[in-house]
Amino acid sequence: MIGAIAVLFVAYWFYRTALRLKLPPLAWAAGGVIVYYAGFAVWLYGVLRPLLGESFRNHTFLLGLGIDLSSVLVGILLATLFRAKIMVKQGGTPYEKHF
Template sequence: MIGGVVAVLICVWFYRTAIRLNLNVVQWIVGALIVYYGIKAIWMYGILKPLMGGSYRYYTATAGVLMEVSGALLGALGAVLFRNLVMLKKAR
């Protein structure tokens, strides 16, 4: 749930930036989603799952929220870097 809300906010942010810079809106929104969900998936399944072992499937509510929030934050950080290092340089 948290990840979906963050994804929508990132899409709105990229949409507004693409409009302001006269760039292809769909291309940048799709790129943002790929970066966001790609980093989130790598964190959840490539790092947390091996670290947690069997407890990855059976966790408390607090651990579930922390896992979701940490994935959303890392994905958002990746989207910010993607915007600043790729999107804004492309507009110049």
């Protein structure tokens, strides 16, 4: 549930930013969702699964909550970095880009 709310937030955030920067909003919203899920999946299956071993499959409620929350936070962090480093630099007027 937390992940679904987070991905909707990321999509809306990217959509509104694209409108403000005069970029194609649906494409950037989809890109934000893809970047979010990429960070989420890499953290969940590439880092936590090997790190936790059998505890990844058989975990307590608190460990499961920590796994989910940390994956959501990493996804949001990666989407935020992508927005700051790539998306925001695509927008703006030519004067702002070349000055």
